[in-house]
Amino acid sequence: MLAELVAGALEDATERRSVRSLAAVEAAAEAKAPALDALALLAPADRVKIIAEVKRASPSRGDLADIADPAELAGLYAAGGASAISVLTEGRRFKGSLADLEAVRARVEVPVLRKDFIAEEYQVLEARAAGADLVLLIVAALDQPTLVRLHEFVLSLGMTPLVETHDAVEVSRAVDLGAGLIGVNARDLSTFELDSDLFGRLAERIPTGTVKIAESAVLNAADVAHYRAAGADVVLVGEALVTNGDPVATLKEFLSV
Ligand SMILES: O=P(O)(O)OC[C@@H](O)[C@@H](O)c1c[nH]c2ccccc12
Numbered sequence: 001m002l003a004e005l006v007a008g009a010l011e012d013a014t015e016r017r018s019v020r021s022l023a024a025v026e027a028a029a030e031a032k033a034p035a036l037d038a039l040a041l042l043a044p045a046d047r048v049k050i051i052a053e054v055k056r057a058s059p060s061r062g063d064l065a066d067i068a069d070p071a072e073l074a075g076l077y078a079a080g081g082a083s084a085i086s087v088l089t090e091g092r093r094f095k096g097s098l099a100d101l102e103a104v105r106a107r108v109e110v111p112v113l114r115k116d117f118i119a120e121e122y123q124v125l126e127a128r129a130a131g132a133d134l135v136l137l138i139v140a141a142l143d144q145p146t147l148v149r150l151h152e153f154v155l156s157l158g159m160t161p162l163v164e165t166h167d168a169v170e171v172s173r174a175v176d177l178g179a180g181l182i183g184v185n186a187r188d189l190s191t192f193e194l195d196s197d198l199f200g201r202l203a204e205r206i207p208t209g210t211v212k213i214a215e216s217a218v219l220n221a222a223d224v225a226h227y228r229a230a231g232a233d234v235v236l237v238g239e240a241l242v243t244n245g246d247p248v249a250t251l252k253e254f255l256s257v
Pocket residue numbers: 053055115116164185215216217218236237238239240
């Protein structure tokens with residue numbers, strides 16, 4: 001499944017590239033205001049921080065919410081106290097787009113993450129050109145030389161990579177990179193199984209000073225508290241926020257743990 005998602009994302013990128021050349025995207029990326037310092041804004045604090053996700057659908061959960069106006073939703077997330085906004089830009093299974101990210105960027109002042117299956121430089125440049133401050137890099141989807149190369153490339157554009165892991169070997173690969181932000185996804189992207197204790201088991205392998213992010217499997221405030229108790233600096237929440245009618249109230253409740 002993960003390989004299929006990456007292959008699809010690369011195919012779609014190749015198609016976009018035939019319309020908008022690498023040089024054109026490079027120029028657009030250079031013309032942008034510099035990326036925000038997401039590493040500083042997500043730094044460990046005496047309260048948990050939340051990355052709130054704009055997510056219409058997923059292969060494991062199907063359709064979640066229509067989200068006709070992603071910028072409006074992101075505005076509510078920011079008003080509710082989210083430290084950053086994640087925007088799913090994958091089109092095939094998550095029903096997102098780069099246009100969603102651009103709209104969100106224009107609305108909020110907090111850092112914006114491009115959440116997609118990134119496997120080549122062109123996609124990273126697109127993220128910067130759309131105004132992203134953070135780019136997701138999924139360790140399971142990339143061999144180590146490619147991961148190293150893309151991690152460097154994201155940094156060279158002034159953005160922050162969020163390096164996503166799912167087991168101990170992947171965490172050590174992320175640590176080897178010198179990643180400043182390491183995420184542990186409770187969902188296995190190959191089988192879609194959820195394991196909300198995975199973060200707790202892997203957290204001790206992430207060095208102090210690294211921002212530790214627990215991703216997925218948060219449905220209520222108790223789940224946020226569970227991740228916080230296990231050492232999460234930041235929790236990334238999608239489904240619970242897009243399916244709940246009042247994201248501001250939900251965020252306030254999650255942030256009060
Ligand atoms: O909707 P949830 O269970 O709160 O999960 C959000 C986020 O963690 C999830 O969307 C995600 C984590 N890693 C990913 C990689 C690709 C696509 C999606 C994801």
